[in-house]
Amino acid sequence: MMSDALIDIQAVRHSYRTASGPLPVLDGLELSVPEGGFVAVVGPSGCGKSTLTRLVAGLLIPDEGEVRVHGSRITAPRSNVGMAFQNPVLLEWRTILQNVLLPLEIVPTKLTKAEGEARARKLLALVGLEGFENKRPSELSGGMKQRASLCRALIHSPEVLILDEPFGALDAFTREDLWQIMHRVKAEEPFTGILITHDLRESIFLADQVVVLSGRPAKTQFVLDIPDTGLRTLDDLYTPIAAERLNILRHQIEVAQGRIPAEAVT
Numbered sequence: 001m002m003s004d005a006l007i008d009i010q011a012v013r014h015s016y017r018t019a020s021g022p023l024p025v026l027d028g029l030e031l032s033v034p035e036g037g038f039v040a041v042v043g044p045s046g047c048g049k050s051t052l053t054r055l056v057a058g059l060l061i062p063d064e065g066e067v068r069v070h071g072s073r074i075t076a077p078r079s080n081v082g083m084a085f086q087n088p089v090l091l092e093w094r095t096i097l098q099n100v101l102l103p104l105e106i107v108p109t110k111l112t113k114a115e116g117e118a119r120a121r122k123l124l125a126l127v128g129l130e131g132f133e134n135k136r137p138s139e140l141s142g143g144m145k146q147r148a149s150l151c152r153a154l155i156h157s158p159e160v161l162i163l164d165e166p167f168g169a170l171d172a173f174t175r176e177d178l179w180q181i182m183h184r185v186k187a188e189e190p191f192t193g194i195l196i197t198h199d200l201r202e203s204i205f206l207a208d209q210v211v212v213l214s215g216r217p218a219k220t221q222f223v224l225d226i227p228d229t230g231l232r233t234l235d236d237l238y239t240p241i242a243a244e245r246l247n248i249l250r251h252q253i254e255v256a257q258g259r260i261p262a263e264a265v266t
């Protein structure tokens, strides 16, 4: 199918082979992210959200259906992807700056060593870590480590940024700080991204589209567009429209969990 989406997932089905037989995880996954788009994916625990990120990174080829990036079918692992996870996994024997530079040692880059370092310093300043370049990971708080991990995911200007619950382990205030930092980063360093999250407020604050997956095997159950209304502030989460969006998504999650019938929310 022709599409101008940067990431285009169509009719994907996949089962893991396990000792006790095939485990169907995805059945009817559809997802489309335009260039510069930021899509949040929410769904019941264990429904296949991380599996979706593996498909986009080319770490997993689906049994059926297609995963395309820029129109090309993904058939092998992709280096042009940036990833950040709940656990920031920074290397203790490297400084923060050296940690951020790590992807440039692994994936092909046009940047010289000096340019790479300048970019790393710029990204660190953008997330408020100026002055921490030469610290070790253990000298940083959880939120600061996660900010460094975000810089590392962006250092090679990836075609796609995949964030798999990056703020999940942080306390509520730190998480809200990170949300605001994400907006700053997106404005200064535009990216195309997929955010996996369990936090509905996070999804409507950060993304321009929220995709709800059904229970396993997951299909795309519901899509909510969040129109671009310019810069978002935390106050926007306490408006009637935000309350309405959260209510819609909460009900969709209840449907996905099988706790209420689909008819109850239409």
Ligand SMILES: Nc1ncnc2c1ncn2[C@@H]1O[C@H](COP(=O)(O)OP(=O)(O)OP(=O)(O)O)[C@@H](O)[C@H]1O
Residues within 6 Å of the ligand: 016, 017, 018, 023, 025, 044, 045, 046, 047, 048, 049, 050, 051, 052
């Ligand atoms: N390599 C694998 N082999 C077999 N089963 C797997 C494999 N990876 C994941 N699974 C199973 O597939 C299902 C979906 O896993 P996945 O990690 O994609 O879900 P998730 O939605 O990200 O979960 P959570 O919300 O708990 O983070 C789970 O039941 C998991 O146990």
